[in-house]
Amino acid sequence: MERLPSWLRQHLAAIRAVVVLTVILGGLYPLAVTGVAQAVFHGKANGSLIEKDGRTVGSAIIGQNFTDAGGNAVARYFQSRPSAAGYDMLSTAASNLGPEDVIDSRDRQSLLTQVCARSKAIGEREGVSGARPYCTADGVGAVLKVFRDRVVSVNQACPAVPFVAAYEGKTVTCATPGEDYAAGRTVPVRGNTAAVVPADAVTAGGSGLDPHISVAYAELQAPRVARERGLDLARVRQLIGEHTTGRALGFMGAPAVNVLELNLALDGG
Structure with missing residues (x-):
């Protein structure tokens, strides 16, 4: 049998390599990673979604606005920090504006x-x-x-x-x-x-999707929320404490309050 020309053998080898790598890296590897993630980190792998009364109301790791149809802050809810992306996950971004x-x-x-x-x-x-x-x-x-x-x-x-x-x-x-x-x-x-x-409260985060606010900003909003809901201020502050996360690894960053989880706790009484 006559041997194929060297240039053709090289092209066939390249095609085989592309097919094999596509199957492994484009198919088997993603399936394996997805399977492990679903088995071990099911909730986080699906976006850390939060449900209430059988429907998804948001994510524990993605912020959102608590505004009315006109874009005005709803007084009975704690408000998130500003977002240059409008909390749109498809356009996550910072403003790229600096101190000058x-x-x-x-x-x-x-x-x-x-x-x-x-x-x-x-x-x-x-x-x-x-x-x-x-x-x-x-x-x-x-x-x-x-x-x-x-x-x-x-x-x-x-x-x-x-x-x-x-x-x-x-x-x-x-x-x-x-x-x-x-x-x-x-x-x-x-x-x-x-x-x-x-x-x-006045500066947007780098991602535009921050789900947390500082404890200081939550404390600033507490009297308004308590007044609008007819709740005791001490009860609102207790809920703030219950939904405050500690420093990462015990020493990095600062304690923060998850706004969605806090608002859901308020709605739940």
């Missing part, structure tokens, strides 16, 4: 203004001060653009009243919409206000 993103543009709020606006709104909702460093009283970033002959509160569009009247001997004016202030020196103004609203 402090000036609003025509079509987008800066990260600083987003934080300030959230803090102001949460303060109003929880009945506490929403003030925080580098934020104005009207909930935007306290940032000045300093020029040789003038100073502009760049995130406060006219006719807003600037958060400070003067800086370095110059009168501070509000920002004229559409004017380019890029040439000015950027000066964020810290102020002397301490934040009451916790950081995780």
Whole structure:
């Protein structure tokens, strides 16, 4: 029998290798891993789903919003932290905005203004001060653009009243919409206000799917939830404690509260 040409033998060997590896790595290995996961970690392998009254209401490892049809926070529930992904598992992402993103543009709020606006709104909702460093009283970033002959509160569009009247001997004016202030020196103004609203209440997590909030944020919300549900505040705080996880491995990270599990416990009485 005549031997096949070397180039053809090489192609046939490559095809056999592709078929064998596809069967092993694309079929047998995934089936084996899936089988072990279902047998040993059944609940976690299926997404750590939580059911109530026979229907799936969420996941213990994926956050969700507790809002009405208009996107407003439902007062009787604890609220999750902000999410740049809208808690959509198909678009999990962070905002990719950093600490230098402090000036609003025509079509987008800066990260600083987003934080300030959230803090102001949460303060109003929880009945506490929403003030925080580098934020104005009207909930935007306290940032000045300093020029040789003038100073502009760049995130406060006219006719807003600037958060400070003067800086370095110059009168501070509000920002004229559409004017380019890029040439000015950027000066964020810290102020002397301490934040009451916790950081995780106003900043989104890296994944956009965080199921937990800090104990401090849960404690901040407890009086509102107790009031809306007609419950004793001590009982609400007890439930917070029951749904607080410890530090990873006993020393990593910080204790956190699973929002969905806490809200389900409240609904269960």
